Amino acid sequence: MxxxxxxxxxxxxxxxxxxxxxxxxxxxxxxxxxxxxxxxxxxxxxxxxxxxxxxxxxxxxxxxxxxxxxxxxxxxxxxxxxxxxxxxxxxxxxxxxxxxxxxxxxxxAIGDVDVETQETQNYLDNLMLQIKSEKDEIIKQSLSNQYLEMQVMLTQIPFMxxxxxxxxxxxxxxxxxxxxxxxxxxxxxxxxxxxxxxxxxxxxxxxxxxxxxxxxxxxxxxxxxxxxxxxxxxxxxxxxxxxxxxxxxxxEKVETMIDYVTMLKEAAEGAVAADVELEDFVSSFVIPEEFKKWKGMQGIKRNLKTVFDFYKKDVEKTATQSI
Ligand SMILES: [Zn+2]
Incomplete structure (x- = not known):
C-alpha cells in the first residue's frame, strides 16, 4: 500500500x-x-x-x-x-x-461548554485512576490512547x-x-x-x-x-x-467479523437455551484463542451482555406469542 x-x-x-x-x-x-x-x-x-x-x-x-x-x-x-x-x-x-x-x-448534542468541559475532565480523572491500577499491558495501552484522545477533545470543546x-x-x-x-x-x-x-x-x-x-x-x-x-x-x-x-x-476481514459475531451469537444462544444467568454467562466466558489478542478487551463483556439480552428477549417474545 x-x-x-x-x-x-x-x-x-x-x-x-x-x-x-x-x-x-x-x-x-x-x-x-x-x-x-x-x-x-x-x-x-x-x-x-x-x-x-x-x-x-x-x-x-x-x-x-x-x-x-x-x-x-x-x-x-x-x-x-x-x-x-x-x-x-x-x-x-x-x-x-x-x-x-x-x-x-x-x-x-453538545451542551453548555462549561458543563461539557467539567464532565470531560471528570471522565479523564477517572480514566487516569483506571490506567494507574490496570495490570494488563494491552488494556493499559488502550486506556492511555483513550486518555490522550479525550485530552484533545477537551481542548476542542469550545469550538465544537x-x-x-x-x-x-x-x-x-x-x-x-x-x-x-x-x-x-x-x-x-x-x-x-x-x-x-x-x-x-x-x-x-x-x-x-x-x-x-x-x-x-x-x-x-x-x-x-x-x-x-x-x-x-x-x-x-x-x-x-x-x-x-x-x-x-x-x-478476509469481513469473514473474520462474521466469525466474531457468530461466536457471540452461538455462545449467547447456547447460554439462553441452557437457562444460564447473565452474570454466570459473562464471568465464565472463555475468549476463543483467535480473539484473545484483540484490542478493546473491555468491549467483549459489553458485547456478551448485549447479545445475551438480545436472544433472551427473543426467547421470551416467542414464548409469549405461543401462549
Ligand atoms: Zn462506531
Whole structure:
C-alpha cells in the first residue's frame, strides 16, 4: 500500500486509483479512520474523525493531493469519532441515512461548554485512576490512547458545533462523477441502529465504517442484522477495504467479523437455551484463542451482555406469542 504522507492525525494511503484512506493515529484527535474518493472533478469524503482539527487536516490533504475540492461528506453512522469533524464541511451536502441523522441529533448534542468541559475532565480523572491500577499491558495501552484522545477533545470543546447531515437516504444511494461513481449501502444496523458502507465498483474498493474493524472488540448493537450486513457484502467483489478502525485489508476481514459475531451469537444462544444467568454467562466466558489478542478487551463483556439480552428477549417474545 502506497503511503503518501504522515500527518499529526493520520497516515494518508492510496488504496486504488482515485481511492484514498486516512488511517487514524488514535490519541491525536482522529480515533477512527476516514477516506476520500476522487469522483473526477470533485471529491467525496467518507467520515470526519473525532475533532474539527483532524477533519480540517483531512480536507486540506485531500485537496492538496488531487487539486480538486471536496463536494460531499458521508457519515457512516452516528458515533462521535466519525462525525465530530462534520462542521468543517458544513457548507457542503452531508449525507447519511435518515436514522443516522436522528441518532446524531439525539446522542451527540453538545451542551453548555462549561458543563461539557467539567464532565470531560471528570471522565479523564477517572480514566487516569483506571490506567494507574490496570495490570494488563494491552488494556493499559488502550486506556492511555483513550486518555490522550479525550485530552484533545477537551481542548476542542469550545469550538465544537453539532453539524447534522443535510441529505438522507434509506437503503442505497449512488453518487456519480466523471471518472467513477460510488455506491452507499445501508442494509440495517449491526454496530449501531443504522450502518452505511461505501463501495467503488470501478476499483472494487470499499470503505466499511465500523461494520468491519481490525482486531477490535467493537460494540455490537444487533447481532442478527450485523450478520445480514456482513453477509450481503459477500455478493460484492471487494478487492481492498478500509475498516473503521485499523489498517487496510482484503475482504478476509469481513469473514473474520462474521466469525466474531457468530461466536457471540452461538455462545449467547447456547447460554439462553441452557437457562444460564447473565452474570454466570459473562464471568465464565472463555475468549476463543483467535480473539484473545484483540484490542478493546473491555468491549467483549459489553458485547456478551448485549447479545445475551438480545436472544433472551427473543426467547421470551416467542414464548409469549405461543401462549
Ligand atoms: Zn462506531
Amino acid at each position: 502506497e503511503i503518501i504522507t504522515h500527518t499529526d492525525y493520520f497516515i494518508l494511503k492510496r488504496m486504488a486509483p482515485g481511492v484514498f484512506a486516512t488511517i487514524a493515529k488514535p490519541g491525536t484527535g482522529a480515533w477512527s479512520n476516514a477516506g476520500f474518493v476522487d469522483l473526477g472533478t470533485e471529491l467525496l469524503v467518507f467520515d470526519a474523525f473525532n475533532t474539527p482539527a483532524a477533519a480540517e487536516e483531512l480536507k486540506k490533504q485531500a485537496e492538496k493531493l488531487t487539486g480538486k475540492k471536496v463536494k460531499y461528506l458521508v457519515n457512516s453512522h452516528y458515533h462521535g469519532d466519525h462525525v465530530f469533524g462534520n462542521q468543517v464541511f458544513e457548507d457542503l451536502p452531508i449525507i447519511s441515512t435518515e436514522l443516522t441523522r436522528e441518532w446524531i441529533k439525539d446522542k451527540n 458545533e453539532l453539524t447534522l447531515p443535510t441529505i438522507t437516504f434509506e437503503n442505497k444511494l449512488v453518487i456519480s462523477g466523471t471518472e467513477r461513481h460510488v455506491e452507499l449501502y445501508c442494509f440495517g444496523g449491526g454496530h449501531t441502529p443504522s450502518d452505511t458502507f461505501l463501495y467503488v465498483p470501478k476499483e472494487k474498493a470499499a470503505f466499511m465504517g465500523d461494520i468491519v474493524t481490525d482486531n477490535l472488540h467493537l460494540p455490537v448493537f444487533h447481532p442478527e442484522e450485523f450478520l445480514t450486513i456482513l453477509e450481503s457484502t459477500r455478493t460484492m467483489e471487494i478487492d481492498i477495504l478500509l475498516p473503521g478502525h485499523g489498517d487496510i485489508g482484503s475482504n
